[in-house]
Amino acid sequence: MYRLTAIKQCVDEFSLTIDNCEFKEGKIYAITGPNGSGKTTLMDILTFIKQPTSGNITFKNRLVDYNDSSALLQTRRRVGCLMQNPYLFNMTVLNNVAYGLKIRKISHNIITEKVCHILEQLNLMHLASQKAHTLSKGEAQRVALARTLVIDAPVYLLDEPSANVDKANIKTIEETLLVLKEKKNATIIFSTHSSKQAERIADETIELDMGKII
Amino acid sequence: MSLITEGITEAGHIICSLDREFLQIVGVSLKTASISTLLATAAGVPFGVFLALTSFPGRRTVIALLHTLLSLPTVVVGLLVYSLISRQGPAGELNLLYSQTAMIIGQFILAFPIVASLSVSAASSTDSRLTKTLKSIGANRQQSFFMLLNEARFGILAAIITGFGRVFAEIGVSMMLGGNIKGYTRNITTAIALETNKGEFAMGFALGIVLLSVAFVINILLVTLQRRSK
Numbered sequence: 001m002y003r004l005t006a007i008k009q010c011v012d013e014f015s016l017t018i019d020n021c022e023f024k025e026g027k028i029y030a031i032t033g034p035n036g037s038g039k040t041t042l043m044d045i046l047t048f049i050k051q052p053t054s055g056n057i058t059f060k061n062r063l064v065d066y067n068d069s070s071a072l073l074q075t076r077r078r079v080g081c082l083m084q085n086p087y088l089f090n091m092t093v094l095n096n097v098a099y100g101l102k103i104r105k106i107s108h109n110i111i112t113e114k115v116c117h118i119l120e121q122l123n124l125m126h127l128a129s130q131k132a133h134t135l136s137k138g139e140a141q142r143v144a145l146a147r148t149l150v151i152d153a154p155v156y157l158l159d160e161p162s163a164n165v166d167k168a169n170i171k172t173i174e175e176t177l178l179v180l181k182e183k184k185n186a187t188i189i190f191s192t193h194s195s196k197q198a199e200r201i202a203d204e205t206i207e208l209d210m211g212k213i214i
Numbered sequence: 215m216s217l218i219t220e221g222i223t224e225a226g227h228i229i230c231s232l233d234r235e236f237l238q239i240v241g242v243s244l245k246t247a248s249i250s251t252l253l254a255t256a257a258g259v260p261f262g263v264f265l266a267l268t269s270f271p272g273r274r275t276v277i278a279l280l281h282t283l284l285s286l287p288t289v290v291v292g293l294l295v296y297s298l299i300s301r302q303g304p305a306g307e308l309n310l311l312y313s314q315t316a317m318i319i320g321q322f323i324l325a326f327p328i329v330a331s332l333s334v335s336a337a338s339s340t341d342s343r344l345t346k347t348l349k350s351i352g353a354n355r356q357q358s359f360f361m362l363l364n365e366a367r368f369g370i371l372a373a374i375i376t377g378f379g380r381v382f383a384e385i386g387v388s389m390m391l392g393g394n395i396k397g398y399t400r401n402i403t404t405a406i407a408l409e410t411n412k413g414e415f416a417m418g419f420a421l422g423i424v425l426l427s428v429a430f431v432i433n434i435l436l437v438t439l440q441r442r443s444k
Contacts, residue, residue: 049349077352087343090365099361100351147351 001025001155001187002046007055009041016041016211018055025154026185028177030198033208039191040084042208043159046189047081048072060154077104080153084160084191086144088132093124093143096132100151118150121176123169137164145173149180156180158190162197174201217415224416225423235397236417240424243401246314246392247382250321254329255374262333262373263362267345277334283327288320288386295320296390312393317401320387325377332376336369337362368439375439379432383425 002023009016016038023029023046031039044050045057051066058064059075066072088096094115101111119125122142127135135143141164148156161177162170178201180186192198198205207214228236265277297303299310299319310316344365348358363370381387385403392399394408402421409418 047350049346073352073354076349079352081350083343083347083350085343087341087347089361103351103353103357151352 001060003058004045005056005058007045007052007057009045009050009052011041014038014041014211015053016045016208018042018213021206021213023155023187023189025187026181027203028181028188028201029190030202030205031189031191031208032193032195032198032205034193037208038211039208040159041211043081043084043157043189043191046157047079048076049081078153078155080148080151080156082145082148082156082158082161084163086141088135088140088143088147090133091131092128093119093130093132093135094128096143097147097150100147104151114150118146121172122146122149123172138166138169141165142169142173149176152184153186155187155189158188160192161190162192162194170197177201221415221419225419228416228420229423233420236420238397239400239402239405239421242314242399243382243403246317246321246388246401247378250318250381251325251329251374251378253318253322254325254377258326258329258377259333259363259370259373260359262330262370263337263359263366265330265334266337267359267362277331280327280331280334284331286324286327288324288384289390290386291320291323292387292390295323295387299391311391312395312399314392314399316391317388317399320391321381321384324384324387325381328380329373329377332373333366333370336366336373339369340365368442372436372439375432375435379429382428 002021004018004021006020007016007018014036031042033039041050045052048057048059048064048066056063060078062075064072064075089099097115097119098111101114106114116125119128122145124139124142124146127139127143132140132143141161145158145161148158156177158177162173165173174197177188177190181188190202195205265273265280295316296311299305299308299316301311310319340362344362345358348361353361383403385407388394388399388401388404389407392401392404394400394404400408402425406418406421406425409415409421
């Protein structure tokens with residue numbers, strides 16, 4: 001799915017260095033490490049939001065060309081992405097979750113079906129008509145996750161998907177991710193502070209420290 | 215004192231009887247101010263959002279210039295446009311002087327910097343995570359632009375309303391470019407000036423009440439929008 005070669009990303013005085021790293025199809029990867037170890041920087045590179053200072057990324061056997069904005073947008077659309085501390089638009093939960101599908105010009109009926117399905121799966125149906133800014137942090141996190149997972153993508157990048165979420169809902173999220181992997185053969189890459197969560201659902205764990213894989 | 219009370223009583227009579235001349239004057243004000251604000255919105259909002267989203271050399275200078283133009287005196291705009299569209303001016307052949315079109319051009323020049331600079335502020339004050347979120351969801355530039363408009367909608371609406379308030383209450387441009395022609399370019403502010411000079415306070419008060427009412431409605435709208443945006 002992904003191959004990272006000689007990647008270097010410099011952000012102020014911090015630098016992330018990855019000599020060689022591969023993410024395979026249909027696997028769940030956990031990226032762990034302390035604060036400031038480079039987890040979010042790596043996530044930003046994998047979502048193609050930030051261009052690495054140097055190095056190459058191959059996605060689905062194609063070298064990512066950052067100079068071709070149209071191709072880059074299409075590549076970005078094949079990745080479901082949940083940001084750390086996600087932002088919800090000033091609209092209802094339903095419209096927030098449907099947004100990614102609407103901009104992909106998916107028909108109204110399919111959008112309704114998919115949105116209802118993911119909201120039910122993540123126990124969010126009762127919040128569907130609620131305005132996003134009225135939600136608690138945990139609810140907002142789950143809505144942002146629903147907005148990410150509702151998109152049919154071969155790969156999902158989730159930056160701390162269970163941050164601010166209570167134990168019962170963490171279990172629901174983990175089950176949803178495992179179902180995605182089993183049924184759709186999706187690749188899931190998530191960052192977490194919890195080594196136990198990594199052990200529970202990840203096939204492989206990548207540990208970062210001071211901007212390097214250890 | 216009796217001058218004021220009599221004037222206000224007579225003004226009430228003019229408003230209640232829907233005097234034809236009175237309605238015509240209010241109609242001209244509403245028409246020119248609405249069209250000029252609409253044009254300023256069409257040009258100023260995209261320009262403001264563009265300035266907020268992009269970075270290029272000279273961007274800060276452009277924003278500073280817009281802010282300077284906020285306090286542009288109406289008579290200076292009147293003078294500038296007059297020099298362009300008067301017979302001796304480069305656009306004299308178009309015969310625009312003393313027309314509603316000339317008033318709209320002048321009012322557009324007044325409203326544009328207001329709408330544009332307040333749109334810059336509205337778009338800049340959206341959450342810093344918005345742009346990254348839109349990128350991560352896969353929105354293209356156009357889709358990002360419209361979502362940003364949606365997120366900054368209260369601030370942008372406030373910009374448009376402020377622009378309308380400015381041109382609805384201005385007099386310099388209307389007087390110099392419209393010429394205060396009865397039944398054609400005479401609007402609320404030029405009519406008030408004329409009626410006061412004539413000593414006809416009743417019509418002046420009636421029109422003043424309309425002007426104040428519009429200002430009041432505009433302020434109510436702005437306060438409501440500010441509350442909603444929080």
